[in-house]
Amino acid sequence: MIVYNTVEDIVRICRENNMLFWQVIMRADAQERMVSEDISFAAMREMYRAMKRADSEYDKNLKSPSGLSGGDGEKMRIFNSTGNNLCGAFMGLAMEKAIKMGESNACMKRIVAAPTAGACGVIPAVFLSYETCFNAPEDKMVEAMFITAGIGAVIAKNASIAGASGGCQAEIGSASSMAAAGLAYLQGGDAECIAHAMAFALKNMLGLTCDPVCGLVEVPCIKRNSAGAVNAISSAQMAMAGIRSAITPDEVIDSMRRIGNAMPSCLKETGEGGLAITPSAQRIKETLQ
Amino acid sequence: MNIFDIIGPVMVGPSSSHTAGAAKIGYISRKLMGEEIVKAEILLYGSFLATGKGHGTRMALVAGLMGMKPDDCRIPESLNIAKRRGMEVIFGESDLKEAHPNTAQLKLTGVTGRKLEVVGESLGGSRINIAKIDGIETNFSGDYPTLVVHNIDQPGHVSEVTAMLAHKSVNIAAMQLYRSNRGGDAVMVIECDQEVPPEGIKWLEKAEGVVKVTYLSLED
Numbered sequence: 001m002i003v004y005n006t007v008e009d010i011v012r013i014c015r016e017n018n019m020l021f022w023q024v025i026m027r028a029d030a031q032e033r034m035v036s037e038d039i040s041f042a043a044m045r046e047m048y049r050a051m052k053r054a055d056s057e058y059d060k061n062l063k064s065p066s067g068l069s070g071g072d073g074e075k076m077r078i079f080n081s082t083g084n085n086l087c088g089a090f091m092g093l094a095m096e097k098a099i100k101m102g103e104s105n106a107c108m109k110r111i112v113a114a115p116t117a118g119a120c121g122v123i124p125a126v127f128l129s130y131e132t133c134f135n136a137p138e139d140k141m142v143e144a145m146f147i148t149a150g151i152g153a154v155i156a157k158n159a160s161i162a163g164a165s166g167g168c169q170a171e172i173g174s175a176s177s178m179a180a181a182g183l184a185y186l187q188g189g190d191a192e193c194i195a196h197a198m199a200f201a202l203k204n205m206l207g208l209t210c211d212p213v214c215g216l217v218e219v220p221c222i223k224r225n226s227a228g229a230v231n232a233i234s235s236a237q238m239a240m241a242g243i244r245s246a247i248t249p250d251e252v253i254d255s256m257r258r259i260g261n262a263m264p265s266c267l268k269e270t271g272e273g274g275l276a277i278t279p280s281a282q283r284i285k286e287t288l289q
Numbered sequence: 290m291n292i293f294d295i296i297g298p299v300m301v302g303p304s305s306s307h308t309a310g311a312a313k314i315g316y317i318s319r320k321l322m323g324e325e326i327v328k329a330e331i332l333l334y335g336s337f338l339a340t341g342k343g344h345g346t347r348m349a350l351v352a353g354l355m356g357m358k359p360d361d362c363r364i365p366e367s368l369n370i371a372k373r374r375g376m377e378v379i380f381g382e383s384d385l386k387e388a389h390p391n392t393a394q395l396k397l398t399g400v401t402g403r404k405l406e407v408v409g410e411s412l413g414g415s416r417i418n419i420a421k422i423d424g425i426e427t428n429f430s431g432d433y434p435t436l437v438v439h440n441i442d443q444p445g446h447v448s449e450v451t452a453m454l455a456h457k458s459v460n461i462a463a464m465q466l467y468r469s470n471r472g473g474d475a476v477m478v479i480e481c482d483q484e485v486p487p488e489g490i491k492w493l494e495k496a497e498g499v500v501k502v503t504y505l506s507l508e509d
């Protein structure tokens with residue numbers, strides 16, 4: 001039976017059994033759910049394809065019920081196509097896809113929570129853009145999806161993936177670190193490199209609060225998906241360059257839990273602090289009532 | 290931990306805790322009721338109360354109580370669908386103390402008059418915890434076939450139930466025991482690796498000292 005509770009557990013199991021990071025996660029899933037590894041792989045492929053469908057079903061004309069969100073993903077697409085993109089084709093496309101997915105979610109369309117709905121844009125933005133820009137085979141993308149899932153499971157176990165418990169660091173922060181880990185694998189990184197990509201991405205997001213305007217998963221959530229995607233890409237690139245985190249990956253996760261516990265409740269999805277109580281937010285609130 | 294609670298579920302937005310988790314609490318409650326729900330008093334607590342409206346929490350809970358899953362595209366329309374079906378829905382504030390921030394207290398009446406009260410917590414990423422049934426602590430995720438037996442607190446009931454499960458070749462994944470006071474109301478929560486056959490549940494319902502049997506089947 002494969003059991004892992006920490007990132008270090010996964011790295012150790014890889015080393016002792018000469019397995020790849022994603023294989024450890026898939027085998028543990030197959031054993032836990034008493035299914036074959038083929039069934040586990042097919043289930044993850046289905047999740048990846050559901051992300052693709054959600055991306056392709058983006059509707060630039062939709063507005064969220066509050067009227068706050070919609071159409072910004074299309075603005076990014078148009079800007080990227082003008083050739084004025086500041087940060088290269090891959091990162092530009094990831095930003096566009098992240099915003100599109102966040103808007104689809106706000107408009108009550110069907111998405112894949114990864115790990116949450118508020119953060120649903122980060123992983124598909126990075127992965128679908130990578131597949132497109134680097135011509136990666138789908139099987140390889142599905143393998144990397146297992147890595148994101150394994151990292152997310154460790155974070156959920158040792159910290160939190162809910163904004164109401166840990167703030168936005170637990171949502172966009174978790175998604176960004178999951179995506180960074182998967183991206184490091186896609187680029188050829190070994191288990192240690194994957195773990196440090198995850199650590200960089202999460203460290204950069206520590207302390208991020210959950211203070212959405214009117215309590216809706218719209219402002220600032222949608223654009224934070226773009227920030228999470230960009231952070232994932234830069235974190236994977238640092239790890240691939242051989243840079244290593246001075247704080248171990250599991251200690252970063254522990255820190256996230258402690259920071260989340262210390263965070264006042266007005267900054268944890270209650271709509272009572274931060275951006276949610278600014279004059280602009282109050283004006284929006286009045287127009288909605 | 291099921292990794293498809295991390296990557297997944299496929300769901301209708303906008304919030305995994307406040308929309309999908311809420312729908313799942315409703316759906317599991319409907320399964321626990323075992324029959325159509327005709328009246329639902331839905332009492333919200335914490336963040337569910339403060340920000341639930343903008344997240345569609347109310348719509349999602351009602352959709353779940355009608356048997357809709359979190360990826361059902363009819364969730365945004367659920368309040369109208371409930372009205373058309375003649376289901377009575379009342380919303381209010383829960384008076385629970387120190388509960389989880391995302392908590393719903395559901396007071397339900399079934400089509401045969403069966404009553405059920407469920408306290409459900411949404412833990413994030415659409416994972417949930419059924420914290421209380423009929424006022425007694427429970428704590429289960431709804432990810433396993435789950436048997437909840439309310440009985441009088443007296444010797445022998447645990448072995449009766451586990452003997453029945455052994456006889457039906459059902460393996461126990463987790464088991465919890467709670468009671469209100471010595472000799473008072475007790476509850477067993479048994480999460481299983483296999484489905485408990487209907488004849489096993491019928492037998493339990495008739496067993497002496499058993500007050501109520503509630504069963505969560507994962508089969509559709």
